[in-house]
Amino acid sequence: xxxxxxxxxxxLSFVLPEHMREREHSKMIDRQLGFKILKIEQKLIxxxxxxxxxxxxDGEKKSFDDGAEAWIGLHPQILLTxxxxxxxxxxxxxxxxxxxxxxxxxxxxxxxxxxxVLFPECKFIGYEIVSERAKEAERVLDTLDSSSHEIHxxxxxxxxxxxxxxxxxFIYDFGHVEHIKKILDxxxxxxxxxxxxxxARGDEVRSIIQMYYPSFYVRHKPLHKRGWSIFFNHxxxxx
Numbered sequence: 001x002x003x004x005x006x007x008x009x010x011x012l013s014f015v016l017p018e019h020m021r022e023r024e025h026s027k028m029i030d031r032q033l034g035f036k037i038l039k040i041e042q043k044l045i046x047x048x049x050x051x052x053x054x055x056x057x058d059g060e061k062k063s064f065d066d067g068a069e070a071w072i073g074l075h076p077q078i079l080l081t082x083x084x085x086x087x088x089x090x091x092x093x094x095x096x097x098x099x100x101x102x103x104x105x106x107x108x109x110x111x112x113x114x115x116x117v118l119f120p121e122c123k124f125i126g127y128e129i130v131s132e133r134a135k136e137a138e139r140v141l142d143t144l145d146s147s148s149h150e151i152h153x154x155x156x157x158x159x160x161x162x163x164x165x166x167x168x169x170f171i172y173d174f175g176h177v178e179h180i181k182k183i184l185d186x187x188x189x190x191x192x193x194x195x196x197x198x199x200a201r202g203d204e205v206r207s208i209i210q211m212y213y214p215s216f217y218v219r220h221k222p223l224h225k226r227g228w229s230i231f232f233n234h235x236x237x238x239x
Contacts, residue, residue: 006145007033009116014087022082026110029083033140037076037108040132048072068157069175070130080107081172081201086114089199089228093168096197098122100166104156104183105129105174109137109149116147124149125164127156157182165194173202180205184213191215191233198231 012032016025030037049061050073064070071079090111098119103111106126115122124141126149128134134153141147154161157179163169163186171183184205187198198216200206206229209216216222216231223230 007143009113009144009146012113012117014083014114014117016082016084022084023077025084026077026080026082033113034143035108035140036136037080040136041072041076041079044072044130044132050074064130068129068155068179072130080110083110083114085227086111087118088225089201089230090114090118092223092230093197094118096167098167098197100125100164101168101170102164102166103127103170105172106137106151107133109141109151111170112137112141112147112149112151113144116141116144116149120146122148123166125166126151127154129153129155163187163190165190166196168197168199170199170201171205172200173204177204177208180208181212184208188213188215194233196233198233199228200231201228 012029014029016022020028047061048064048070051069051071052073053061064072098115099121100123101111101115101119103109103124103126106112106128107130109124109126112124112126115124124147126134126137128137128151131153134151138149138151141149141151157175163183169187171180171187174180187196190196200209209229209231216233220232222232
């Protein structure tokens, strides 16, 4: 049997049109890619207690209890970073030779999708705690003509979780302060002998870095934008 023709990822436009809002634009791209995000999220909310429900809730729905926040019940377009924002972040580092990207909490793999266009030879490694999201990310990424990827269903807070060595790491406000610090602690250790770029999205993670992790910014000047920052651990990335 002949393989199905891969989707031409280069045909996607991640630049936000003037007449569209970010979420509307992202929904349009999701449709182009054939995502089933809403269906999956509706299934999850029927099965699990939403993140905003009180801890003492004793109804029929069970908690998604794997030591980390799964954000079940959050609207998909709030849960997911807009494609246009990811595009802005990645175009900020296109001048560097990016061969690999790690995403801590990849959800439906949007970063891997944009990266497959901007860095066709780049390998994307995504970690997602919710298996249904990880499987859908894998399914869609498999359809792209220029995607090299690994999607893992795993709790990155497990003590035995080992960070892969990649050129770029994405971290978000994915949970409690101690959870975010646990990953940042591992990245600090990784700094010794490994050059990389750290993308931090969200006010909490950026505040944590500012307060507790000066190693990320005392040597190399970060790039700060509204909602996200880029930290450089590379001698060739100095301004």
